[in-house]
Amino acid sequence: MCCCRPAFVVLPLTLTGCTGWQSSLDPQGPQADTLATLFWVFTAVLTLVWLLTMAALLLSLRRDRAARAGPLSLEPQAERSMICAVSAATALTTAVVIALTVVSYAAQRALFSSREAPLTLMVKGHQWWWEVTYEDAQPSRRFTTANEIHVPVGQPVLIKLQSSDVIHSFWIPTLAGKMDVIPGRENRLVIEASKDGTFRGQCAEFCGWQHAHMAITVVAHPYGDFQRWRESQIKAAAPPDDPVRKRGMDIFLSRPCVMCHQIRGTAAAGKVAPDLTHIGSRLHIAAGTLPNSRGNLAAWIVDPQAIKPGAHMPLMKLKAEEIEPLTRYLEGLR
Incomplete structure (x- = not known):
């Protein structure tokens, strides 16, 4: 009973990798469906090959062998059986490899077929x-x-x-x-x-x-x-509609942010870093590192190296009272 416990613990953890928003075994589109099908076909065929190989090995180990007259004596019947078995295994292996190659080629053609994309x-x-x-x-x-x-x-x-x-x-x-x-x-x-x-x-x-x-x-x-x-x-960023956000925009435009970032509809026209025209509408910031919230925006602006060491965004020298207006301005860019 105790020996089975690890299996009951590990198996559910393994199966959780088959689903989720970043699992190739949980396809949500035709291209992913093709790849998932190819994966399961290969898995089924290779599992069957492994089971047949293990079965043949166990049969050979359990087989009773008669005592030979001498170490160099020949057994014609046994030799013929062995040659037939090896030939059959070779033919089956060749057929499996060819079949998997054809299936893989068909999947590749489906993935890279030219289709009009609107x-x-x-x-x-x-x-x-x-x-x-x-x-x-x-x-x-x-x-x-x-x-x-x-x-x-x-x-x-x-x-x-x-x-x-x-x-x-x-x-x-x-x-x-x-x-x-x-x-x-x-x-x-x-x-x-x-x-x-x-x-x-x-x-x-x-x-x-x-x-x-x-x-x-x-x-x-x-x-x-x-x-x-x-x-x-497509629209440019809407102008701020309250004094706090207007001050936040002034802070943004007066800092080196404008050298790297663009906000369409303002003087910020940098092309080095991400476009921030509608940053408030995004789900995450820093390429998926943090959920998009005012607090995370503030943390990212104040010290990006603490969140993403090595990132090319430098530290901004901001006064404490400037952080709130700036983050509210960016949060409102929807």
Whole structure:
């Protein structure tokens, strides 16, 4: 009874990895469905192969062997049986390898088949955050956000992947497979969400000190909700409507923040760091490191190195009375 207890403890913990907002075994889109099916096919076939191999081994160990006349004596019947068994095993192995190759090739064709995508995004990897640009034939309808992708349910989305520094890897496990993000090269990936929800992604290639804190969130909306979100993101930031937020905007524009960050509709036009035009509408800050709240914004602004050591955001010299107006201004950028 005591020997079984570890199994009862470990098994539920293992099974929890099959579900969740960042599990490739909990597919929420056609690309992820294809990969999950491929995984389970390989797992079933290889499990069967292992069981057959173990069964053959046990049978051979339990088999009674008659005493030989001498160490070099031959047993024609036994030799013929052994040759037949090895030949059958070789043929079966060849058939299994060919079948798995065909299945894998078919899955690859399905994943990379050319389909028209009504929505195209440019996603650029930085140390350690994601820049997301929504492309459009009309330049006035293009906009940039960071670390968060919003998509319509049931529509394929083409993602063009680029890197500004080192090799990254873009991976939304519940929606698609991994795709490397390589400097000087543009790779492409199609994702599609089958239902509305929030799905977490991660940089899957070690890219430096804060690699583990380089997450990306995908939010899938019904088409109407997505269109409303998109229209709100296209607009410039609304001017502050109260004295405290107006003071917060003045503080922001008078600090070095404007050299790195952009807030459309203001004098801040930096292109080095994330676009903050609608930062108040995002779920997280610092590439998924913290939930987006006024307190976390304040902590991030005051000492980003304490939260994400090595991040390229420097410390801002702020007076204590400046923190509240600044965070309220940023929180209101929706």
